[in-house]
Amino acid sequence: MGAIEVNDLAKAYGELRAVNGVSFEVAEGEFFGILGPNGAGKTTTLEMIEGLRKPDAGTVTVLGEKPWPRNPRLLPRMGVQLQASSFFERLSAREQIHTFAALYGVAPKRGDEWLERVGLEDKVDTRVEDLSGGQMQRLSIACALVHDPDVVFLDEPTAALDPQARRNLWDLLAGLNDSGRTVVLTTHYMDEAEVLCDRVAIMDRGQVLKLDTPRQLIRSLDAPTRITVAAGQLEQSEAEAMAGIEKVHLDTDGLVLTTRQPAVVLTKLADNGHLDGVAVASGTLEDVFLDVTGREYRA
Template identity: 70%
Template sequence: MGSTITVRGLHKSYESLKAVDGVSFDVEAGEFFGILGPNGAGKTTTLEIVEGLRKPDAGAVELFGESPWPRNPALLPRIGVQLQASSFFERLTAREQIHTFASLYGVGAKKADEMLELVGLTDKADVRAEKLSGGQMQRLSIACALVHDPELVFLDEPTAALDPQARRNLWDLLRAINTQGRTIVLTTHYMDEAEILCDRVAIMDHGRILQSGSPAELVRGLDTPTRISIETGAIAVDEARRLFQGAEVDDDGVSLTLVTRTPAPVLAALAERNALRGLSVRGATLEDVFLNLTGREYRA
């Protein structure tokens, strides 16, 4: 049995714009896969082609070994798609929404109510969808995507516009779903989210995948120096310069920051002098990888 998703050489152009320009990747069963990229990078178009909403100009997609285009009814019950938060029937309550979606898949009301319980919306069941908060809407929309127990779940920027609490709660939910053995494909432009959730990410820009791999691998591959910060005054600036010849030393009056490629001896020396007050050590993050790959100019 092959991969859950196989994508080979996708191309899609809108007039002169090459939205997707030669994208290939695989997603294995049970994987949590992230597609990252700035706005307009081609993430959504790629996702839509993979889901079977659009026909690629060239290239092939297989989900569970079958093509999603043209609309493939045999495949649809096996995938769950969460769209934007507002994709609800008008003037229906949360419970009516999920019951409606459940019945489209032949799933009963009991299962739908359990799903509502799982995302913590039982007490909001009789509230109309448009009256829910942003986080509640997202949870409802994910519940609607999962109500039929799909093996493969697509999430398009599920935490956009959520407050930090709602984001964390949603992450817990998504991890729980992934742990049940479901394959998840997610697009996001929150790097911390991708770093925490995803087994593997692909960073896209201008319709191409620039790099893919596990977040840790990508960060390590960046080979950036480590930033060590301590409270100003924990050690004199001159002494720091003298001690750590290879490091960049900077004091802004609040923190003294050392930028080094060999953090271990620096930390040991600081510890020896009991100068670890207010210590923070920061390596590169996925965000650094992302900015390094995509540049810093503004996007659409």
Template identity: 75%
Template sequence: MGAIEVAGLTKSYGETKAVDAVGFEVAEGEFFGILGPNGAGKTTTLEMIEGLRRPDAGEVRVLGEQPWPRNPALLPRMGVQLQASSFFERLTAREQLATFGALYGVRPAKVDEWIERVGLVDKASTRVEALSGGQMQRLSIACALVHEPDIVFLDEPTAALDPQARRNLWDLLDGLNDSGRTVVLTTHYMDEAEALCDRVAIMDQGRILQLDSPAALVRGLDAATRITVLPESMPREDAERLDGVESVEQTTDGLVLATRAPAAVLTELAARGALDGVRVHAGTLEDVFLATTGREYRA
């Protein structure tokens, strides 16, 4: 039995089908990501799995239980960080976390431990309304984790965090997963999903279009490798005549050579003494995402 089992999950708002017969399983201890452009149905899917929203159709089981109608047996075993969190006014960060922890009988020492783990020690006595957006995000994550649930749902957990805070949070989430917890997150950061997730589902228009490990999805894309050489290394005409080069693009960084035979092209560049400053960019999860969902901007 998986930690999460979803079959035929559907939710409509008027004529708009936000989630359209979605199905997947998440194994116990797995780090599972849901990716998609704005309006793809990620958050609605997560909210139905969490028991916050009633499905129109389909089945959901979390840790062997049905989350809807609200299931009191499941609540202590789940941790939920919402995309937009609300806090009690006029409480300090520590008081806020202690209030959440008290609902689950968490000891004060555990509250202090989580304040430290999310990097809010120097803000523990600051009222929540005076916290920055990134600090409120970290407090929200601590509230979802303070009772150490079996399964954690995180909806864009690193939004509004600076790069250093994002990396620190990655280490925290990776440690949670290593300790045996199941983690499910939605994110817009492809590097985040690639670094953390065992498998990812790419959603668009309410459907899951691809589902596999990040590495398998990248392999399946068969994307060309892009090799950037300095502008002074060789004329564009010479680059276009290299064996294995499919196309050449002039950019501000230099010539970008697209190839599916990178070893042969690099050998040719070495023979011409043109390896100084070379950069090699293989296919990434972002390439898979754009190839699957398109490049059109979604507001």
């Protein structure tokens, strides 16, 4: 039995089918990602798994227990970081996490340790209403983890964080998974999912459209490789005559060669002494995401 089992889950709001027959399983100790555009049903799915929302149909089990109706045996074993968190007013960051720790019967020292781990040791006496958006996000994650849960749900955990803070938090989240916890993540950052997740489910319009490891999803796309040769290294006509080349175009970084036979092209470039400054870019999870969900803008 997996840590989480979701079978034919459904939730509608009037005519809108927010979640429409979602099924997947998360193994114990797995880092599982749920990706999708705005309105795909990610957060609604997560809330039903967490026991915050009643499904219209389907079943969910977490650690062998049903999360709905609210299950007092399961609650201490889960950590939940919501997309938008509300804190107790007029409390400092330290008072806030000490309160969460007390609710779970955890020593205040554990709360102090988590504030340090998420980089808030210099904000312990700052009231939550005076924290920045990114600082509140980090405090929310610390509060979700203070009781050392077996399963952690993270809904857009790095939203509002600067690039350095995001990378630091990636190390923290990877460490959570390394210690044997099951982690379920929703994110809009494809690089985040590609680095952290063992498997990802791509959702759109309430359904799971693709589910696999990031590497396998990228391989299944059969995306071409783009090889950029520094300006002045190679004539465009010479590039167009090379075996394995599908397209050649000039951009600000140099000559871009598009191919599905990168080994052949790179060998030819090496034979002719054109490897200086070469950059190679293959398909990414973002390419898969756009291929599956489309490229139209969604508010």
